[in-house]
Amino acid sequence: MFGSVGSLLSAAGDSPLWQAVLDDDCRDRGVSPQASMAKMGKLWQVMKRSVMDYDPTRRSPCGLSGGQGAQMATLDHSICGPFIQEVIGVALKMGEHNACMGRIVAAPTAGACGVMPAVLIPLQRKDRLSDERLVECLYVAAGFGQVIASRASISGAEGGCQAEVGSASGMAAAALVHARGGSGAQSAAACAMALQNVLGLVCDPVAGLVEVPCVKRNVMGAMNALACADMALAGLDGGIPCDEVIDAMGAVGRSLPTSLRETGEGGLAATPTGRKIAEGR
Amino acid sequence: MNIFDIMGPVMVGPSSSHTAGAARMGLVARKLLGFQPARADIALHGSFAATGAGHGTDRAIVAGLLGMAPDDPDIPRSLQLAHEAGMEVSIHTVDLRNAHPNTAVLTLTGSLGRTVVVDASSLGGGRIRVNAIDGMAAAFSGDLPTLIIRNEDKPGILSEVSYCLARRGLNIAAMQLYRDRRGGLSVMVIECDQPVGPEVLGDIQLLDGVVRCIYLDLEEV
Numbered sequence: 001m002f003g004s005v006g007s008l009l010s011a012a013g014d015s016p017l018w019q020a021v022l023d024d025d026c027r028d029r030g031v032s033p034q035a036s037m038a039k040m041g042k043l044w045q046v047m048k049r050s051v052m053d054y055d056p057t058r059r060s061p062c063g064l065s066g067g068q069g070a071q072m073a074t075l076d077h078s079i080c081g082p083f084i085q086e087v088i089g090v091a092l093k094m095g096e097h098n099a100c101m102g103r104i105v106a107a108p109t110a111g112a113c114g115v116m117p118a119v120l121i122p123l124q125r126k127d128r129l130s131d132e133r134l135v136e137c138l139y140v141a142a143g144f145g146q147v148i149a150s151r152a153s154i155s156g157a158e159g160g161c162q163a164e165v166g167s168a169s170g171m172a173a174a175a176l177v178h179a180r181g182g183s184g185a186q187s188a189a190a191c192a193m194a195l196q197n198v199l200g201l202v203c204d205p206v207a208g209l210v211e212v213p214c215v216k217r218n219v220m221g222a223m224n225a226l227a228c229a230d231m232a233l234a235g236l237d238g239g240i241p242c243d244e245v246i247d248a249m250g251a252v253g254r255s256l257p258t259s260l261r262e263t264g265e266g267g268l269a270a271t272p273t274g275r276k277i278a279e280g281r
Numbered sequence: 282m283n284i285f286d287i288m289g290p291v292m293v294g295p296s297s298s299h300t301a302g303a304a305r306m307g308l309v310a311r312k313l314l315g316f317q318p319a320r321a322d323i324a325l326h327g328s329f330a331a332t333g334a335g336h337g338t339d340r341a342i343v344a345g346l347l348g349m350a351p352d353d354p355d356i357p358r359s360l361q362l363a364h365e366a367g368m369e370v371s372i373h374t375v376d377l378r379n380a381h382p383n384t385a386v387l388t389l390t391g392s393l394g395r396t397v398v399v400d401a402s403s404l405g406g407g408r409i410r411v412n413a414i415d416g417m418a419a420a421f422s423g424d425l426p427t428l429i430i431r432n433e434d435k436p437g438i439l440s441e442v443s444y445c446l447a448r449r450g451l452n453i454a455a456m457q458l459y460r461d462r463r464g465g466l467s468v469m470v471i472e473c474d475q476p477v478g479p480e481v482l483g484d485i486q487l488l489d490g491v492v493r494c495i496y497l498d499l500e501e502v
Contacts, residue, residue: 001282025284039285046291053354060295062335098294101337101357106407108287110297138288145287154287155405171287208332210295264332 001028003150005188005242008143017184018136021143040135040142043105047117050097050104051090060099064211064277069093083122084223091118091222095215108145108154108167111210114218115168116141116175119225123179133179140178141171144191144242151243152250156203157262159253161217166198166249169221169228176229190225190232192242197224199245200252202260204267207278213268290407291352298383299329299336302403304356305499307345309411309423310387310399312497318389320369321346327382329403330374339372342385346370351407384412417468418459425454425472427497428482433490434460434467442469442491445484451475466492476500 002008002024012020025036056070069092078085094114098104104113116138124134145154145167153159154167173190177183182190198221206212238245259266268274292301311317323342325333333339337357344359345351347366355362363370377384381402390396400413411419414429421427432438439458446453452474460467476498485494 021284028283040288043288043291060335061337101293101295101300101340103291103293103352103354105289105291106297106301107289109406110292110294110301113294139284142284142288146282146284149282149287157405207335208328209335 002143002146005147009184012184017187018139021139037135040138044135044138047105048121051093051117051121053102054093054097058100060211062209065096065099065215069096083126086122087118087222088219090121091218092215095218099211109164111214112164112168115172115221118222119172119176129179137175137179140187141175144174145171148246151246153253160201160256160261161203162198162201162249163253165217165221166195166201169198169224170194172225173228176225177232180233182233186232188242189237190228192245193231193238194224194228195245195249196238199249202267203262204260204269205264206269206274208264286406292407293352293356296336297407298403298405299338300341301351301407302409303338303341304345304351305409306385306401307342310389311346311348313399313414313495314389314391314397316391318346319392320390322388323372324375324386326375326377326380326384329383329385343370417461419468419470420457421470421472423497423499426476428471429495430469431492432467434464435490438490441488442485445481449481451477
């Protein structure tokens with residue numbers, strides 16, 4: 001169990017970060033490295049499967065979500081270019097697939113399940129990365145996620161959306177750095193910057209459902225992860241060490257009013273239209 | 282938290298607490314009854330009552346009652362599948378006192394009339410806690426292989442049960458004892474590190490004073 005990014009980095013030493021996270025899981029659960037990697041490998045396969053299983057005709061039980069991931073792909077000449085257009089599309093598809101009761105991997109939560117696949121699946125294709133490499137990336141992400149869960153929170157009810165999509169974004173940024181061969185310290189910088197950018201993000205689901213604004217927040221989390229990974233790979237850092245950023249995120253989460261922590265009472269949920277949607281259910 | 286509490290679980294959306302945890306509650310209740318219920322009364326409390334329909338909480342619980350795991354793609358169709366399987370389902374809201382916001386009380390009846398009442402809460406991330414069985418307090422998650430033993434409240438039973446486990450090399454991870462009154466009925470909840478085989482369950486069932494021994498292993502699904 002890693003309680004700090006500092007201890008994670010020093011446990012890894014000169015070996016890759018993912019190796020330290022793998023070793024720790026083997027100790028924690030009393031399993032072999034092969035068994036641990038098979039379990040992580042299955043999560044990666046399910047992530048890819050979920051995107052393929054996306055059905056644009058499906059709608060969520062309340063009718064708010066569905067079909068937009070496919071619609072995104074119909075845009076000609078996206079401002080962001082084809083790679084980012086695909087990232088946006090996958091994030092939307094995963095958010096909608098989840099809202100429509102599809103099978104997903106909570107990473108770290110169901111509401112934030114689109115962020116990791118949205119950045120990793122298009123990058124695997126673009127860079128022609130092996131599945132083994134991507135599984136390593138998931139270990140890196142999980143290692144940072146573990147620290148965030150222990151020092152702050154990965155629950156929207158406890159820490160707002162920063163704890164869900166924010167955590168996913170920080171985890172994805174760290175994973176992307178590894179995908180591109182960056183160092184553990186660069187992964188930490190990427191995670192720190194990604195979390196800094198989402199500090200204070202509230203959890204205000206309309207009608208209390210994981211749909212508006214959750215689906216599109218996944219897009220934001222993915223884009224933020226890509227930008228922060230690139231910044232870290234260029235040698236930039238956020239000026240505040242990752243552990244201190246995570247502590248700040250925990251403190252901010254605790255100070256958020258209950259109405260902005262998954263109760264569906266504040267923010268967008270409290271707008272006239274948000275209330276009308278809630279009443280119409 | 283282990284890294285697989287961070288990455289994962291694999292589940293049917295949209296909510297780990299309102300959908301995945303709800304499915305797990307249904308599955309645990311089914312296991313506690315021992316077979317597929319013929320009738321199920323589902324009472325939803327708090328946030329389960331308020332947002333359960335939009336989160337598919339009702340369908341997830343029924344899916345669990347049908348024996349589906351939280352990642353079964355058929356969860357959205359469970360109400361129809363229950364109907365086809367001849368399971369009578371009634372779903373309503375309830376206001377419980379001092380209960381966790383994501384709580385449900387499931388009253389299951391088998392075709393031969395056996396019933397079980399399971400009070401359980403979904404704690405987030407797909408994890409659950411069973412709060413009571415047939416009105417008797419309990420507190421277990423179902424994460425580990427778990428024995429729920431009903432026995433007469435008298436001296437020595439605990440050590441006999443633990444001996445049954447120890448001589449087969451099984452380690453107890455956590456254990457709780459509850460009783461309705463002194464000398465009445467008691468419930469022992471024993472969570473083990475290893476799966477408990479049928480021979481051990483047979484040994485325990487034969488002990489003097491043991492009324493019933495239920496074994497819960499969600500990995501077996």
